[in-house]
Amino acid sequence: MSTAHTIDVAARRLLVAAGEAPSVHNTQPWRFRVHDNDQMDLLADWDRWLPVSDPRGRSLHVSCGGALFNLRVAVRVAGRVAAVRMLPNPEVLATIRFDTWSPVPAEMRELYALIPYRRTSRAPFSERLIPAPVLSEMRTAASLERARLIFLDRRGADDMLDYAAIAQEQLTKDSEYLAELAAWTTGQGVPSHVHGPAAVGDMDPIRDFGRRTGSARFEPNPQLAVLTTATDEPLDWLRAGQALQRVLLVAAKHAVSASFLNQPLDLRDMRRHKDPHHRRGHPQMIMRLGYGPPVPRAPRRPTSESG
CATH class of the missing domain: 3.40.109.10 (NADH Oxidase)
Known part of the structure; x- marks a missing residue:
């Protein structure tokens, strides 16, 4: 397998995890720019912004923050430490550098496994109180x-x-x-x-x-x-x-x-x-x-x- 293909597969796995995040009206208003196998940028997708209900871009940023968290978890489960710099310049919401290799904490494995199961539910709930x-x-x-x-x-x-x-x-x-x-x-x-x-x-x-x-x-x-x-x-x-x-x-x-x-x-x-x-x-x-x-x-x- 070529190195380029290996990087592509690894990046795709990270993007799938990031894309499972919740977002305002499910707009998924994020984009990712992959530099190499050691760095990725998170950017806003302004074509998916809601200018009427979100004129400040607050909900867009909250949505992108959710994708950023999933990305951090996925990077950690891949055995790397995610070094995140938020708002490094006006264009980029966050830069994620894949730092040193390190053993994966059990908590991160658990959170990563839960990513596909998170849902927004508009169904009736039971009267059971949360402990x-x-x-x-x-x-x-x-x-x-x-x-x-x-x-x-x-x-x-x-x-x-x-x-x-x-x-x-x-x-x-x-x-x-x-x-x-x-x-x-x-x-x-x-x-x-x-x-x-x-x-x-x-x-x-x-x-x-x-x-x-x-x-x-x-x-x-x-x-x-x-x-x-x-x-x-x-x-x-x-x-x-x-x-x-x-x-x-x-x-x-x-x-x-x-x-x-x-x-x-x-x-x-x-x-x-x-x-x-x-x-x-x-x-x-x-x-x-x-x-x-x-x-x-x-x-x-x-x-x-x-x-």
Whole structure:
């Protein structure tokens, strides 16, 4: 086997892992530039940016951060240490250098094995509470990536569901937003088979993409969490994406499902409101967590399109 072919196979394996990351409306807005067998650059794919709902590029950066985390894990499982430099210049989101060879930690092998099984689930969850040790492990996962995962109590969750409903109502009055959403929920992005059912009753704890499949009654008390960062700049957004994916892989290890309720954050970004500083950090993701049935995956881009 030629050296060039060996490098190509190794790079493709890394790109497949990176491409399994979650992203806003499944846009998968990343590209990778392979320099040689020792370095790769992560770049934004601005053709897959959502300029109406994400004018700052915050969600794009969070999405790319998730892909970066998967890439780091894949490099580590390949026996190398990933030396990452984030935002080295205006064009590049991160440079990943494949450093010295080193034994692979069991934790990295476990996270890597979970990458294909992570799903965004818009199905109803059971009323079973997530055990405290699992919540603690998820908090630790976020902190390892310099973010914070805050689990909301019952009152906080009810308030957040109200905020999400109000934001959803405001968003659906914006024709440009609706056009952008439709472009990524018909044929590409989030296809109809992963939209989830329509909610029976007043409780609707999933995002409405306009085309539900059937109807169902959701859990009466959704378990919600907010992922925050200390500040609210592009570097924080990349860190939030890495923290999010690490949290989701830990959740997958314990069969915990997740979906997102980011309408309040989208509305904030669209109105260009600056998030006020507060001690618990700046919200970057709002998620619903719980135990749900297996769900199909959303389609992924071919590695030839991102690498």
